[in-house]
Amino acid sequence: MKETKSFETIKYEVKNSTAIITINRPQVYNALNVQGKLDIIDGIREANKDGTVRSIILTAEGKAFCSGQDLNDRSVDATKGPVDIGHTIETEWNPLIDAIRNSEKLVIGAILGVCAGAGLSVALACDLKVAAPGIRFISGFSQIGLAPDAGMSFMLVRQMGYTKALEFALLGKPLLSEDMQRYNFISRIAEDCLTTALEMAAEVNALAPLSVKMVKKNLQFANEKELGQVLEREKHVQRFLGFSQDYKEGVTAFMEKRKPQFKGI
């Protein structure tokens, strides 16, 4: 294990080619202040720059995964009249969601504690998700007079359908890990979810990096566009991957009945 860059609100370490980003504000249930969001974005950037890293785990210290916005630490001064939350979203939350979404290396969420508000949005934005049993997932926005943000509306309605999503968003009853699995929000539930996340990361790390990256992008694209556009994009991407060295290696290894050694080119 090597200790690299140090951050104020997260722990960042690289273990077996996986960067582990641990949100580290347990005293406030890992609510994110301005620095918190910047640090996660920086951590993801660092992991994407590091040639030895092939995947990222996002997890948290303490009892909560992330409880959303830190109401006591905003980029705008709340004492001088109404706060422009739109500004906070545009400059902090949306860039964080985009950082996860656009990360070329998969982001695996190891959700070992409660997710609330935009903290749930962050959990949902992860590419692969594994949660501990019985964890509570709370929207909470409508209980304080707001509406889900940081991409949560999109995620909820895609997975749950309009009616269930609306009930969850409005009436505020928490969903549990088991419910989340039923709605296909998370793929696995595990008592020791960080270990499971590391096992999943090891599987991802053995794959061809270009393939991982393009599969992620293709599925995101497919989730938002129409079949005709998806067919076109798949053609473009396959042509690109077909010229990669890793594809050659993959086919050769398959023929020679050995494990491929992918290089990311």
Place this chain on the structure above:
Amino acid sequence: MNTYENILVSKTYRDHQHIALIQLNRPKVLNALSTDLMKELVDALFVLEDDKDVRVILLTGNDRAFAAGADIGQMAEASPIDQINDNRFRTWKKMHLISKPIIAAVNGFALGGGCELAMSCDLIIAGDSAKFGQPEIKIGTIPGAGGTQRLTRAIGKSKAMLAVLTGETMNAFEAERVGLVAKVVPAETLMQETFEIAKVIANRAPVAVKLAKEAVNIAFETSLRDGMEYERRNFYLTFASKDQKEGMKAFMEKREPKYEGN
């Protein structure tokens, strides 16, 4: 081919006999369009224009930027007279004289002069990471190389006003939706896919391609009636080419045509 400092030119891109590539090559400054770069670009375009083997010209930058605008460093303290004497825009203007199709392949930023340069090309293919915009208003000036004119013709008044007055950028999909960009492809595949499109055009009858390009461009300069006249003249003119005879013969014989560019 001459040697250049600010651009890279390859006459047979991906070994294709008829496709040339010009790559803007000032990566440290996101391909800022200095006067020298523009001079070299136009010079290279004219060399390729005169080269009988070249049928399609690709213009690109790098992963991060097609071109992030004019060289602000070069003009921050300039006077109007400095700007006039610089002759930058006269260099730009010469791009109109190229009769072969120029395809802009855009990844990353195409801002200010970069967006104007892309719009000066005949069509734009964008990687999905591309960002287009005219941010001049943010630094107290306005576009000077077609940003208010070409953009308005491409996307209409209201969208052009929003872009030019706020200086905000638009992403590749938005640019495609409003018609600034012909096609969006995954960023990683940009050069491959642009090459595929260039191959299709390079396989068409070169004279017809030139006459077609000219006719489309006339649409921006004339009334509909004059444009229709112009188009018809060019249509008649294609019948003077051997390639037209070959094209129609091949069609009837259900085979691929072989064009020679005459």
